[in-house]
Amino acid sequence: DIQMTQSPSTLSASVGDRIIITCRASQSFSRWLAWYQQKPGKAPKLLISAASSLESGVPSRFSGAGSGAEFTLTITSLQPDDFATYYCQQYHGYPFTFGGGTKVEIK
Amino acid sequence: QVQLVQSGAEVKKPGSLVQVSCKAYGGNLKSYAFSWVRQAPGQGLEWMGRYIPTLNISVIAPKFQGRVTFTADESTNTAHMGLTGLRSDDTAVYFCASDPKTGTVGASDVWGQGTMVTVSS
Numbered sequence: 001d002i003q004m005t006q007s008p009s010t011l012s013a014s015v016g017d018r019i020i021i022t023c024r025a026s027q028s029f030s031r032w033l034a035w036y037q038q039k040p041g042k043a044p045k046l047l048i049s050a051a052s053s054l055e056s057g058v059p060s061r062f063s064g065a066g067s068g069a070e071f072t073l074t075i076t077s078l079q080p081d082d083f084a085t086y087y088c089q090q091y092h093g094y095p096f097t098f099g100g101g102t103k104v105e106i107k
Numbered sequence: 108q109v110q111l112v113q114s115g116a117e118v119k120k121p122g123s124l125v126q127v128s129c130k131a132y133g134g135n136l137k138s139y140a141f142s143w144v145r146q147a148p149g150q151g152l153e154w155m156g157r158y159i160p161t162l163n164i165s166v167i168a169p170k171f172q173g174r175v176t177f178t179a180d181e182s183t184n185t186a187h188m189g190l191t192g193l194r195s196d197d198t199a200v201y202f203c204a205s206d207p208k209t210g211t212v213g214a215s216d217v218w219g220q221g222t223m224v225t226v227s228s
Contacts, residue, residue, distance in 0.1 A: 034214035043202055043218035055216065087152050091212045095168040098152040
């Protein structure tokens with residue numbers, strides 16, 4: 001199984017900040033990585049697929065990058081609606097696996 | 108775009124089984140693959156498996172092998188997940204999620220609202 005390790009687990013930030021969340025894989029793969037946003041009591045929302053492809057309707061302040069074993073999610077100019085928990089997921093090989101999550105909280 | 112609506116909350120006894128349903132509106136069931144993901148209270152997301160109705164192929168995470176079954180009913184456009192031998196640590200919200208990549212792997216772009224399953228004696 002491919003293990004996905006996210007860092008940090010918690011991130012305190014202010015509105016307007018630029019933040020970066022990292023996801024490291026236990027083995028390399030090309031680009032089949034997704035990023036999801038989840039708010040309390042809600043289902044996850046797909047933000048980015050194929051490592052860097054922004055889903056329709058997702059603000060351009062979100063971006064994804066990386067390949068191999070390290071991937072990043074960047075949010076430029078953090079907005080109040082962005083305080084949530086973020087998960088990466090590899091879908092390169094079965095079983096698909098999620099990172100442990102990064103909670104972005106208000107500083 | 109397809110919308111997924113899941114069945115309601117369940118309370119089950121240890122050792123019993125639960126079935127969670129996921130009805131697709133606005134799209135044909137056979138046009139999608141369905142992943143099932145669960146989330147224990149206060150915990151992260153855990154991928155359980157993926158089912159491709161048009162191919163009747165199930166891929167189940169090793170942890171759930173022998174306990175999980177995925178099916179689909181074309182007549183009601185509904186996907187189902189069955190979990191047997193319930194334990195207290197199966198208490199979680201169970202999500203279905205779809206992607207249109209039935210011939211390859213894909214990220215889940217549409218999610219159901221989640222079904223809370225509580226296992227308690």
